[in-house]
Amino acid sequence: MASLGTAAAASLRLSVLDQSPIAEGSTGGAALHHSVELARQADRLGYHRFWLAEHHQTPALACASPEAMIGQVAQATSSRLRVGSGGIMLPHYSPLKVAETFSMLAGMYPDRIDLGLGRAPGTDAPTAFALQRDRRQAAPDDFPEQLDELLAYLENRVPAGHPFARLTRLPGRPEAPVPFLLGSSPMSAIWAAERGLPYVFADFINSRGAALARHYRDAFVPTAHRLERPAVIVTAWSVCAETDEEAMQLASSFKMLMALLHRGQLIAVPPVERALRFLAEERVPLDDMPPGRRAIIGSPQTVRAGITALAREYGADEVQIVNIMHDHEARLRSYELIAEAFELSPAAASV
Secondary structure: OOOOOOOOOOOOEEEEEEOOEOEOOOOHHHHHHHHHHHHHHHHHHOOOEEEEOOOOOOOOEOOOOHHHHHHHHHHHOOOOOEEEEEEEEHHHOOHHHHHHHHHHHHHHOOOOEEEEEEOOOOOOHHHHHHHOOOOOOOOOOOHHHHHHHHHHHHHOOOOOOOOOOOOOOOOOOOOOOEEEEEEOOHHHHHHHHHHOOOEEEEOOOOOOOHHHHHHHHHHOOOOOOOOOOOOEEEEEEEEEOOOHHHHHHHHHHHHHHHHHHOOOOOOOEOOHHHHHHHHHHOOOOOOOOOOOOOEEEEOHHHHHHHHHHHHHHHOOOEEEEEOOOOOHHHHHHHHHHHHHHOOOOHHHHOO
């Protein structure tokens, strides 16, 4: 796999991480159709890749199965746009099943499919347990072993003599997805570096990840069949509007959602008017974010400066942008304004 490049060598790539937000008064089906519409727009605007997240049993997000949406998005967009998972929460699944699913997607959409892999459950403990096939006991914490097994299937490198050595018939061969490791903690940086994988850090979950990205680069082990040089993508939470004030108001829906989540209350994404009233009643400043989280919110100039500084902080090759808003048109406009601020174009993105 060729190097993904360095931030110093080329203009910054921008991508989208979509969580299919469900607006209050709407449905999960509508949210999924909105995701496809957003992907078409991202393709037109010149974003580099479009990834779909995995979350379970929440009224706010419809993204329970990214693999079910990747084909839909790939079919609706051009061959220039890379499409993938951000990510598949591997502890829930058989590595062989994941390998077969993404092999099929890669066979259908050659040189377009990314397989972002994560360790987090994407849900609460009872739901994670319900996702298990065998419920006689809790699943073991064996993510590194799962990851290595999955990579061995994808690369046809299962060692001779291994019980699964004969399992080589992935349906999409010779095409294969590109694997990435997602994370927001020290262990993900270590595992990605040891295996020579591209590393995607969730700054919107843990805003203190720059040191982990440096450790990943310092400890990176190059491989001819994966990466020759380290590659860092940082995922940023960002809302853009015509003015800083308008962007702050649009972000209020997410802030109310998170405030209630921390109290154990799950809701759909509330409208801005309701969210603003809630924040005022709770005396939560509009520019306040939950502890440990960073948000880049504002006008195109403000957001461009914030994203550029974030990429520099992480030494990132690419920034993925994620957000949750009640109004779908406002979300489309946010990504459009960011693309304009960075002067994206489909031709430039395909380089």
